Amino acid sequence: LSSTEDLHFLTAAEAGRRFRDGSLAPPTLVDALVERTRRLDPLLRSTITLAAEAASEAASSAEAAFARGEWMGPLHGIPIGVKDCIATAGLRTTANSHLLSDWVPGEDAPAVAALRQSGAIVFAKLNLNEFAWSIPSEDDLKAPPRNPWRPASYSMGSSSGSAVAVASGLCVAALGTDAGGSVRQPAANCGVVGLKPTHGLVASTGAFAPPSICEVGPIGRSVEDVAMLLDALAGGASVNVGEVAAPRRRQGRARIGVPRWHIEAAAPDREISAAFEQALEAFGGLGVDVIDVEVEGLADAAAADFVVLNAEAFAAHERTLRARGGEYGRSARAYHLQGAFLSAADYIAAREVGDAVRGRLDRLFSDVDALATPVAPFLTSEAARASKAHPSTGGVAVFTAPFNLTGHPALAVPCGMSAAGLPIGLQLVGRAGGEAELLRLAGPYEQASPWHTMHPADATLAIG
Amino acid sequence: VKDLSRATLRQLANERGLMLDEDDLVRLEPMVPDLLAVADGLRERAAQWRATERLDPDRRRPGGGLSR
Numbered sequence: 161l162s163s164t165e166d167l168h169f170l171t172a173a174e175a176g177r178r179f180r181d182g183s184l185a186p187p188t189l190v191d192a193l194v195e196r197t198r199r200l201d202p203l204l205r206s207t208i209t210l211a212a213e214a215a216s217e218a219a220s221s222a223e224a225a226f227a228r229g230e231w232m233g234p235l236h237g238i239p240i241g242v243k244d245c246i247a248t249a250g251l252r253t254t255a256n257s258h259l260l261s262d263w264v265p266g267e268d269a270p271a272v273a274a275l276r277q278s279g280a281i282v283f284a285k286l287n288l289n290e291f292a293w294s295i296p297s298e299d300d301l302k303a304p305p306r307n308p309w310r311p312a313s314y315s316m317g318s319s320s321g322s323a324v325a326v327a328s329g330l331c332v333a334a335l336g337t338d339a340g341g342s343v344r345q346p347a348a349n350c351g352v353v354g355l356k357p358t359h360g361l362v363a364s365t366g367a368f369a370p371p372s373i374c375e376v377g378p379i380g381r382s383v384e385d386v387a388m389l390l391d392a393l394a395g396g397a398s399v400n401v402g403e404v405a406a407p408r409r410r411q412g413r414a415r416i417g418v419p420r421w422h423i424e425a426a427a428p429d430r431e432i433s434a435a436f437e438q439a440l441e442a443f444g445g446l447g448v449d450v451i452d453v454e455v456e457g458l459a460d461a462a463a464a465d466f467v468v469l470n471a472e473a474f475a476a477h478e479r480t481l482r483a484r485g486g487e488y489g490r491s492a493r494a495y496h497l498q499g500a501f502l503s504a505a506d507y508i509a510a511r512e513v514g515d516a517v518r519g520r521l522d523r524l525f526s527d528v529d530a531l532a533t534p535v536a537p538f539l540t541s542e543a544a545r546a547s548k549a550h551p552s553t554g555g556v557a558v559f560t561a562p563f564n565l566t567g568h569p570a571l572a573v574p575c576g577m578s579a580a581g582l583p584i585g586l587q588l589v590g591r592a593g594g595e596a597e598l599l600r601l602a603g604p605y606e607q608a609s610p611w612h613t614m615h616p617a618d619a620t621l622a623i624g
Numbered sequence: 625v626k627d628l629s630r631a632t633l634r635q636l637a638n639e640r641g642l643m644l645d646e647d648d649l650v651r652l653e654p655m656v657p658d659l660l661a662v663a664d665g666l667r668e669r670a671a672q673w674r675a676t677e678r679l680d681p682d683r684r685r686p687g688g689g690l691s692r
Contacts, residue, residue, distance in 0.1 A: 460669050463662045470659060485643070494651035500640050501656050506663035509670035516673045 168329030186219035186237035206324040236279030241331035269366025278392035287321030290492035308616035316349040323350040339374035341560025344572035348535035348585020359567030370472035417453035417528035428537035435576025461562035464510035474499025514565035525591035535585035574611035
């Protein structure tokens with residue numbers, strides 16, 4: 161890499177290594193990303209607030225620290241974007257809502273504080289569906305992000321800005337939130353890696369999110385980057401990053417279970433099915449056993465997550481909906497009102513369905529190391545959007561939402577490209593607290609496949 | 625999917641003290657019946673599983689008991 165222009169697709173791991181060998185300084189990287197964001201984001205619309213000045217100051221501080229021989233860890237000096245429903249001290253946090261257009265939190269959310277403590281630089285606040293629970297809508301505070309692979313389409317959401325910014329080379333990595341697939345679906349749709357951690361592993365307070373099913377999760381350009389971010393978010397206790405980059409030899413062959421009946425019942429797009437089968441073959445080539453399994457109730461768990469999400473979203477917003485309902489976007493207002501029509505019995509039944517399916521999955525994970533599914537049954541955000549109003553069909557979250565309700569960790573990794581040039585994602589689901597195993601399984605697959613090396617062309621972004 | 629007329633939806637909203645305008649009703653008219661149908665199905669499923677499986681109370685916590 162020789163020119164400034166080449167810096168924007170560095171992974172966090174690569175940038176960190178260059179900081180340490182002295183071939184790159186944090187201010188140079190931040191300046192390059194600021195310039196790129198100002199040039200491309202008017203089209204992409206991934207960023208609500210660019211913290212250019214604060215990021216430059218933090219980058220200069222990091223450079224000075226390196227000169228003194230101080231190093232806070234692999235994220236020191238790395239510019240990170242944060243979904244704008246996650247509070248950032250001293251930096252506007254809007255949740256992409258007119259209700260919060262001028263809100264500047266006094267404190268960081270714990271996840272953001274953890275990243276800052278690891279030396280990361282908060283570079284930008286990133287676009288989302290209003291309050292992370294709605295559909296992309298032009299009447300939100302900021303219009304929806306466009307998919308850099310096909311700017312005529314929106315990105316899937318709700319952490320759409322986070323995935324778009326990482327895929328487009330505007331941020332090195334980002335934080336999103338995921339209550340039904342909102343990290344994994346946009347990551348897959350934009351060709352990057354996204355993780356929904358085990359429920360409770362990463363603090364999700366300080367974010368606008370349904371509390372019992374939503375996780376703050378990292379989005380990055382590689383499995384290694386996601387592992388690095390998770391390590392910081394979880395206080396360093398979760399993942400040995402070195403083992404992800406250079407996986408240890410497992411005792412015995414790893415085993416992936418495929419819930420074949422659930423996948424076929426959801427009838428994914430045929431290009432998604434083909435890419436998924438190729439990914440399974442690739443795992444076979446890596447010495448992983450792939451077997452069909454049956455998990456009764458996955459579709460029920462997806463539906464139950466939808467009920468819990470609606471009930472908790474209404475509960476969180478009820479007072480504001482009654483007092484200032486006219487200040488929500490029209491779509492967001494309707495989405496947040498739905499939960500008013502549910503009963504306590506509905507909510508309890510949904511939780512019981514989650515309990516039962518969680519137990520089945522826990523038993524299954526004594527026999528397999530991970531489950532594999534596609535991330536979404538649809539290729540485009542338009543198809544995903546149409547499905548959201550009809551959850552009885554399973555919708556776009558049919559593969560992702562079950563694991564929000566059960567709390568298991570789930571990772572989205574690029575696994576293909578459609579004929580029209582839209583990325584396709586593979587989901588790997590692991591045992592509760594099993595992020596390290598999941599990332600160790602995904603790392604070799606990523607390195608053996610070409611998808612993580614592909615980036616949307618600037619020419620596409622210029623043409624729009 | 626449950627059959628739910630706009631008038632019924634308006635009545636349900638009024639019972640909950642929600643002040644919905646026509647735009648709200650137009651948007652919610654296809655969404656709420658589908659959501660309620662999903663919820664009905666889950667109540668049946670939960671009742672069925674409650675009768676045939678013992679749900680471990682220790683797992684009645686988000687995250688399956690994982691905490692930190």
